Amino acid sequence: MDIKKLWSEIKSKYSIFLVLAVLFVVSWIANENFMSVKNLSNISIQITVATILAFGQTILIICGMLDLSSASVLALAGVLSVSTYISTESLLLAFLVAIAASVACNIINGLMITKFKAPPFIATLAMMTMARGAALLYTNGQNIYQIGRYVKFGQGSILGVPTPIIFMLGTLVVTWYILKHTVLGRSVYAIGGNEEAANASGIDVNKVKMKAFIINGIFVGIAGVIFMSRVNGGMPNGAVGYEFKALTAAVIGGTSFTGGIGTSLGTLAGSFIVGFLDNIMVLSGVNSYLQQIVRGAIIALAVIYDIFAKTKRTKAKLGNIEAKNKV
Amino acid sequence: MENVSRLKLINIEKSFPGVKALSNVNFNADKGTVHVLCGENGAGKSTLMKIINGIYQPDGGQIFINGQEVKVQNPIAARKLGISMIFQELNYIPEMTIEESLFVGNWPRNAVGNVDWSEIRKRTLELLKKENLNYSPETKLKELTVSDIQMLEILKAVSYDSDIIIMDEPTSSITNKEVEVLFDKINALRSRGKSIIYISHKMDEIFKIADRITVFRDGVVVDSRPKDEYDMETVIAQMVGRRLENNFPKQEVAIGSKVLEVKALSGEAFSDISFHLRQGEIIGFSGLMGAGRTEIMRALFGLDQYRSGEIYINGEKAAIKNVKSSIQRKMVMLSEDRRRFGIIPVRSVRENVSLTSIKKFINGGRLHAKKEIDTVNEYCKRMNVKTPSIETSIEALSGGNQQKVILAKWMVTDPDVLILDEPTRGIDVGAKYEIYKLVTELASQKKGIIMVSSELPELIGMCDRIYVVAKGRIVGELNRNEFSQENIMRYATEAVS
Numbered sequence: 001m002d003i004k005k006l007w008s009e010i011k012s013k014y015s016i017f018l019v020l021a022v023l024f025v026v027s028w029i030a031n032e033n034f035m036s037v038k039n040l041s042n043i044s045i046q047i048t049v050a051t052i053l054a055f056g057q058t059i060l061i062i063c064g065m066l067d068l069s070s071a072s073v074l075a076l077a078g079v080l081s082v083s084t085y086i087s088t089e090s091l092l093l094a095f096l097v098a099i100a101a102s103v104a105c106n107i108i109n110g111l112m113i114t115k116f117k118a119p120p121f122i123a124t125l126a127m128m129t130m131a132r133g134a135a136l137l138y139t140n141g142q143n144i145y146q147i148g149r150y151v152k153f154g155q156g157s158i159l160g161v162p163t164p165i166i167f168m169l170g171t172l173v174v175t176w177y178i179l180k181h182t183v184l185g186r187s188v189y190a191i192g193g194n195e196e197a198a199n200a201s202g203i204d205v206n207k208v209k210m211k212a213f214i215i216n217g218i219f220v221g222i223a224g225v226i227f228m229s230r231v232n233g234g235m236p237n238g239a240v241g242y243e244f245k246a247l248t249a250a251v252i253g254g255t256s257f258t259g260g261i262g263t264s265l266g267t268l269a270g271s272f273i274v275g276f277l278d279n280i281m282v283l284s285g286v287n288s289y290l291q292q293i294v295r296g297a298i299i300a301l302a303v304i305y306d307i308f309a310k311t312k313r314t315k316a317k318l319g320n321i322e323a324k325n326k327v
Numbered sequence: 328m329e330n331v332s333r334l335k336l337i338n339i340e341k342s343f344p345g346v347k348a349l350s351n352v353n354f355n356a357d358k359g360t361v362h363v364l365c366g367e368n369g370a371g372k373s374t375l376m377k378i379i380n381g382i383y384q385p386d387g388g389q390i391f392i393n394g395q396e397v398k399v400q401n402p403i404a405a406r407k408l409g410i411s412m413i414f415q416e417l418n419y420i421p422e423m424t425i426e427e428s429l430f431v432g433n434w435p436r437n438a439v440g441n442v443d444w445s446e447i448r449k450r451t452l453e454l455l456k457k458e459n460l461n462y463s464p465e466t467k468l469k470e471l472t473v474s475d476i477q478m479l480e481i482l483k484a485v486s487y488d489s490d491i492i493i494m495d496e497p498t499s500s501i502t503n504k505e506v507e508v509l510f511d512k513i514n515a516l517r518s519r520g521k522s523i524i525y526i527s528h529k530m531d532e533i534f535k536i537a538d539r540i541t542v543f544r545d546g547v548v549v550d551s552r553p554k555d556e557y558d559m560e561t562v563i564a565q566m567v568g569r570r571l572e573n574n575f576p577k578q579e580v581a582i583g584s585k586v587l588e589v590k591a592l593s594g595e596a597f598s599d600i601s602f603h604l605r606q607g608e609i610i611g612f613s614g615l616m617g618a619g620r621t622e623i624m625r626a627l628f629g630l631d632q633y634r635s636g637e638i639y640i641n642g643e644k645a646a647i648k649n650v651k652s653s654i655q656r657k658m659v660m661l662s663e664d665r666r667r668f669g670i671i672p673v674r675s676v677r678e679n680v681s682l683t684s685i686k687k688f689i690n691g692g693r694l695h696a697k698k699e700i701d702t703v704n705e706y707c708k709r710m711n712v713k714t715p716s717i718e719t720s721i722e723a724l725s726g727g728n729q730q731k732v733i734l735a736k737w738m739v740t741d742p743d744v745l746i747l748d749e750p751t752r753g754i755d756v757g758a759k760y761e762i763y764k765l766v767t768e769l770a771s772q773k774k775g776i777i778m779v780s781s782e783l784p785e786l787i788g789m790c791d792r793i794y795v796v797a798k799g800r801i802v803g804e805l806n807r808n809e810f811s812q813e814n815i816m817r818y819a820t821e822a823v824s
Contacts, residue, residue, distance in 0.1 A: 193671035260673040
């Protein structure tokens with residue numbers, strides 16, 4: 001009885017990690033090339049940019065919002081950063097410029113949503129188009145090459161650990177800490193769970209939403225630096241579609257689009273699930289068009305699971321009430 | 328077969344989980360009459376109307392229309408049987424035009440099966456002309472007033488050729504002048520032989536429009552007579568009844584100094600509200616639905632802005648701009664709508680309780696989990712919350728326990744003033760009693776308590792003083808020795824006329 005209970009609790013709380021573990025084992029068995037330090041390290045590095053974006057999305061989605069502009073803002077911040085480096089040769093300045101540009105765009109996102117009450121979907125859709133346009137306008141549509149030491153951000157390593165992975169772990173810890181240990185985190189969950197009740201409990205809803213966008217801005221800036229560094233250039237057309245990769249990771253990781261539910265570790269697991277799947281499909285020579293279908297199907301499955309889990313919760317609740325009425 | 332009632336209900340029964348909503352109800356509506364149903368909030372009037380309109384199915388009893396027994400499966404079936412209902416809360420689509428809204432769901436089709444818009448235009452113009460209404464078919468509903476839309480609803484009922492028209496408190500949101508227009512319309516419908524069922528508890532209206540009056544209380548028909556055999560006093564007495572006094576755990580508490588004083592507070596839906604509250608005192612706010620009680624409390628708590636007036640808390644002038652400033656001044660509010668303004672459904676009991684005071688548990692930038700858990704456990708115990716664990720999601724709890732969790736959430740902030748807006752709405756009798764006990768206990772801890780309630784026995788049983796609100800103003804203040812349901816109802820209804 002208790003073991004059953006424990007199992008169901010593990011299942012409901014950690015199901016995403018079970019899926020990840022199963023996928024890992026299956027991949028290991030299915031393909032001999034999967035289980036090698038080099039391959040696993042490659043997967044980890046490949047998913048960093050999308051994962052860092054996904055952490056920002058996770059906070060926003062929990063809070064009942066989302067960011068469609070993250071990949072475009074990434075490109076804008078990235079090219080500004082690269083060109084700053086080329087003219088000043090300062091890595092620090094280049095890094096700060098990326099963060100500043102991205103945070104600025106996200107403040108505009110936040111203002112559209114809090115001050116003008118624009119739906120997040122529309123507000124960030126507008127920013128997605130504007131930021132991409134700005135990136136192309138700034139570079140005149142040309143890639144910036146010969147970026148010198150700038151590659152250190154995405155291709156270097158510290159104590160043998162690749163820098164992108166360090167950044168990914170850093171943003172993971174920040175996201176985890178915010179969601180778990182701060183007033184801001186609690187407020188984010190409360191607003192996503194029931195905005196009016198959060199407001200009636202004395203939470204400054206607009207301020208929290210602005211802060212969520214600023215944090216997202218910092219993450220997107222970091223992702224921009226890593227992305228440009230990894231592709232060896234400032235690419236205004238880079239990272240197209242990454243906002244959806246990020247949303248995918250968050251959703252697969254159990255972040256609920258109805259708000260109020262989600263964790264940083266879940267999103268990390270979601271990102272790895274996508275990474276493993278992509279990797280095993282490539283290693284096994286699966287047709288690349290088929291790969292897309294599989295990726296889409298996984299999103300559908302994750303959403304259906306989310307809804308299924310929710311109805312199960314409601315049913316359990318009804319069961320409780322019935323049981324109570326009997327007594 | 329002379330004198331067959333158009334609508335006849337016999338022995339209607341209806342229960343909801345834990346509540347008997349209607350028992351043994353008999354009701355007639357005759358041709359060419361206005362039959363007024365009155366009773367307090369929750370007396371069962373609306374439930375009965377929803378049964379007639381097919382929204383609810385009765386558990387027992389029979390419904391006859393023109394002598395034929397019928398089953399009303401749903402509102403569409405009701406419409407086919409000649410029954411139309413005009414709801415108290417009008418639901419309409421602001422972007423729709425008059426002609427669109429008149430025929431929604433009932434579009435005439437042309438030969439190909441598409442909506443026949445020229446037919447709609449023709450019939451709309453005919454209807455408007457016949458009913459003497461001066462609207463253009465292309466006007467959008469958002470440009471109309473509430474009473475215009477009500478007229479349209481009536482028009483719709485006429486267009487369906489309904490013989491039985493139910494109106495649920497149709498004057499609750501229109502002006503006196505518009506009431507005149509409405510009454511003219513009702514008189515016209517009556518003279519055309521329609522049967523009108525009119526729900527209201529405004530005495531002056533009832534006596535102006537009724538042919539027959541039926542009084543409801545606690546789900547049973549108390550009495551039903553032609554209007555001429557009634558007078559206002561009798562109706563009020565029957566509405567409130569002489570119920571068994573519930574056992575309220577009221578204690579005598581030493582009343583202390585003023586914790587709250589409100590001077591001439593005015594806002595959107597209320598004006599010139601002045602009252603005071605002392606430590607250990609429970610004051611009640613009574614009034615009919617829509618009188619402005621909730622709006623006053625929302626403004627006081629900072630959820631809405633007030634236009635003018637002054638609020639003093641513990642003798643100090645307090646500028647309440649938002650909820651946060653109210654909480655800082657140690658004034659909190661339990662909202663009437665628990666699902667909307669109270670709970671965060673997907674989160675745990677723990678997170679719901681600590682929502683208002685999470686800062687208290689943060690130590691050196693890090694959340695002190697044990698401190699939070701201990702505090703939440705302590706307050707859940709004090710509020711007698713029954714939950715498997717504080718990690719259980721709040722939506723898994725019963726309504727009464729959810730309410731206690733919300734109360735716990737506010738108690739953690741250690742308030743001096745508690746505003747409780749309908750604290751026992753939608754919870755069962757046992758849990759109600761527990762809430763009363765908690766409120767009494769809080770009063771004995773020198774908290775000042777404002778209780779807003781539609782249930783008069785609750786206010787009479789619990790309060791030290793009662794303010795009666797009508798039309799956004801305080802129209803009466805009663806001390807304990809003046810408490811009676813008749814007194815309160817008289818203030819609440821007389822001021823309306």
